[in-house]
Amino acid sequence: MRPHYLLLAGLLLxxxxxxxxxxxxxxxxxxxxxxxxxxxxxxxxxxxLLEYLFVDVYSAALYAPADxxxxxxxxxxxxxxxxxxxxxxxxRQDVIKAAWTALERQYDTTTLATLKPSVxxxxxxxxxxxxxxxxxxxRTSDQHLVLRHNGQITFExxxxxxxxAYLGIWLRPDGLSAELRSALLN
Numbered sequence: 001m002r003p004h005y006l007l008l009a010g011l012l013l014x015x016x017x018x019x020x021x022x023x024x025x026x027x028x029x030x031x032x033x034x035x036x037x038x039x040x041x042x043x044x045x046x047x048x049l050l051e052y053l054f055v056d057v058y059s060a061a062l063y064a065p066a067d068x069x070x071x072x073x074x075x076x077x078x079x080x081x082x083x084x085x086x087x088x089x090x091x092r093q094d095v096i097k098a099a100w101t102a103l104e105r106q107y108d109t110t111t112l113a114t115l116k117p118s119v120x121x122x123x124x125x126x127x128x129x130x131x132x133x134x135x136x137x138x139r140t141s142d143q144h145l146v147l148r149h150n151g152q153i154t155f156e157x158x159x160x161x162x163x164x165a166y167l168g169i170w171l172r173p174d175g176l177s178a179e180l181r182s183a184l185l186n
Contacts, residue, residue: 020049027059027085027134035079035140036153042081045070048183050176056087060170062184070185074164074171077143082170082184083136090129098176099123103165105174118162122147125155139163 024047032043042063050057063081064073073080103112103119125147129135138146145163147155157163169175171185 023049023056023087024059026087027061029059029061029083029085033063033081033083033136033138035081035138036146037140037142037144038079040065040079040141042079046184046186048180050180057090058084058086058088060084060180060184062171073185074168077141079139079141080167081136081138082167083134086129086133086135087131088129089131092126092128095126095129096123099166099169102169102175106168106172107165115162115165118157118159119166122155122157122162122166125149137163137167139167 027047029044029047032041034041043066045062045064045066045068047059047061049059061081061083062070063083064070065078068076068078068080099119103115107115127149134148134150136146136148138148140146143158143160143163145155145157145159145166146153170177171181173181175181
């Protein structure tokens with residue numbers, strides 16, 4: 001009778017991992033992407049499902065050069081892309097509020113004041129998110145930032161500080177999720 005309990009326990013423990021993989025597969029992330037401007041091909045390095053209060057919010061995919069050290073990626077000059085596939089609808093204002101909350105944890109008031117005009121321009125390009133929507137942030141090797149919503153470019157900037165700060169919402173310490181950051185950068 002004990003083997004049945006062990007089998008049941010094993011199934012229950014492995015079930016969240018299977019569900020996570022199923023959701024990530026639903027996102028349909030490509031095995032590689034090509035960056036704007038330089039046509040550099042970036043392979044998929046890591047993925048992760050972000051959950052909040054037991055609800056699947058989005059899956060994230062990190063694309064970066066195969067030889068890039070992920071823990072140093074943001075500080076490097078390497079191209080990278082962060083892509084998010086949403087499972088839930090989220091109001092534009094809620095996304096902006098979450099972004100500012102993370103940025104306020106990561107930066108002092110002087111740096112935030114410097115970033116604010118650029119971040120506000122980026123946020124002006126946002127719209128409400130629907131289930132099945134996809135956003136991507138790409139930093140090219142020439143430090144150009146490109147935001148896409150469902151494949152369409154909605155914002156571009158040559159501001160390296162903005163690129164690093166905004167990607168840092170996911171990739172720097174004290175961002176939106178330590179678990180997500182760890183999964184993407186390891």
